[in-house]
Amino acid sequence: MLITLNQAAQKLKSANKILITSHIQPDGDAIGSSLATLQIICALGKPAQIFIDDDIRKNLHFLPFFNEIQRPTENINFDADLLLVLDTSPDRIGKIRDFINAPILNIDHHVTNKNDAGDLYLDSDAAATCEIIFALANELNAKITPEIATCLYTGLATDTGFFQFSNTRAKTLKTASELVNCGVKPNFISENMETRSLNEVLNMRTALNSLKIFYGGKVAGMLLDLQTMQNCESTEGFIDLIRVIDGVDVAFLISERSKNVCRVSMRSKGVDVSKIANNLGGGGHIRAAGCTLYKNLDDAEKILVEAIGKTL
Numbered sequence: 001m002l003i004t005l006n007q008a009a010q011k012l013k014s015a016n017k018i019l020i021t022s023h024i025q026p027d028g029d030a031i032g033s034s035l036a037t038l039q040i041i042c043a044l045g046k047p048a049q050i051f052i053d054d055d056i057r058k059n060l061h062f063l064p065f066f067n068e069i070q071r072p073t074e075n076i077n078f079d080a081d082l083l084l085v086l087d088t089s090p091d092r093i094g095k096i097r098d099f100i101n102a103p104i105l106n107i108d109h110h111v112t113n114k115n116d117a118g119d120l121y122l123d124s125d126a127a128a129t130c131e132i133i134f135a136l137a138n139e140l141n142a143k144i145t146p147e148i149a150t151c152l153y154t155g156l157a158t159d160t161g162f163f164q165f166s167n168t169r170a171k172t173l174k175t176a177s178e179l180v181n182c183g184v185k186p187n188f189i190s191e192n193m194e195t196r197s198l199n200e201v202l203n204m205r206t207a208l209n210s211l212k213i214f215y216g217g218k219v220a221g222m223l224l225d226l227q228t229m230q231n232c233e234s235t236e237g238f239i240d241l242i243r244v245i246d247g248v249d250v251a252f253l254i255s256e257r258s259k260n261v262c263r264v265s266m267r268s269k270g271v272d273v274s275k276i277a278n279n280l281g282g283g284g285h286i287r288a289a290g291c292t293l294y295k296n297l298d299d300a301e302k303i304l305v306e307a308i309g310k311t312l
C-alpha cells in the first residue's frame, strides 16, 4: 500500500527493533541509504541492524559504520518487528525475505517498484533513495551528523553520476549543498569512489575490446564472458565507457556470471530502458536499468538486441 513520508516516519517511530536491508548487487545508494538510516534510527534510541545478502564493492568500504553491515547466515537471529527495505522492491533482497517475517516498510525511488509487499513510500522523482532519507531525517527531526551526511551524499552522487544525469534536479543539488553544510567533503567521496585496481582497468580494456555496434550506431554493447568475469571483482562504471559514444542512444553490458546466468546493464539517452528491462524480468529507471537473463551469452545478446531494437 502506498503511504506518505510522514506515515513512513510514524512507522519507524512506533517500531521497536528494525532490520534494514537493500538490494543485491548493492550500489552507493543502497549502502549509503542503509548506513544513514541505521544512524538515524539509532539516534532515536532504537536497536537496528543492517543485513545485505551480497558482496559490497571495495569503494564503499570507506563509509562511516560500514563494519555494521552483516551478511545473513542460515541461523540469522533477529526478532525485528519491522523490515525496512531501501532502494528496491522487496523481491531483490536475496535470502533476507525468507529469514524474517516482520511487516515491510519499503522506501524507494524506482519507477518500476512493484508495490506488492507491505507499505511503500515511493518518490520516483527523487534522484536517489538517499534524497528521500534526507527528507525522512528532517521529518524525524534527526540531526544530520557529518557521518550521516557522508553516507547520504555518496548515494546522491553515485545515482546521479556525480550530478551529471537527467535525474539531477534543483532539489538534488540543494540537498547536496545542505549535506556539504553538514560536513561532507565532496572530494573525499569522489576520490574513494573513483579508485580502481589495476586489474579492474585491465578488465575495462577487455570489455572495450568486445565492443559491438548495432542499428546503424544507435546501440552499443559490450560482452564479458564467464572466464573474464571470474577475474573481475566489479563492472561498475564499465558501461559509461560506451554510453558516451556520439549517436549511441542505448548502451548495454552483458556479463556472464555463471552457466546460463547473464547480468544485463543498460543506459540510454532517450529510450525508456526501464520498460525493456521490465519486460525481461528486471527493472530500474528510464535511463538506467538492468535484468538477469537465464541464457548463455550468445542467446542473451540476441534477446537483448532484439528487445532494444523494438523500442528504437
Ligand code: 5GP
Pocket (backbone or CB within 6 Å): 023, 025, 092, 112, 264, 265, 266, 281, 282, 283, 284, 285, 288, 289, 290, 291, 292
Ligand atoms: P545497474 O546497471 O547499475 O546494475 O542498474 C541500473 C539500475 O537498474 C539500478 O537502479 C538498479 O537498481 C536497476 N536494476 C538493475 N538490475 C535490476 C534487476 O534485475 N531488477 C530490478 N528491479 N532493477 C534492476
Ligand code: MN
Pocket (backbone or CB within 6 Å): 029, 030, 087, 109, 127, 128, 129, 159
Ligand atoms: Mn538508487
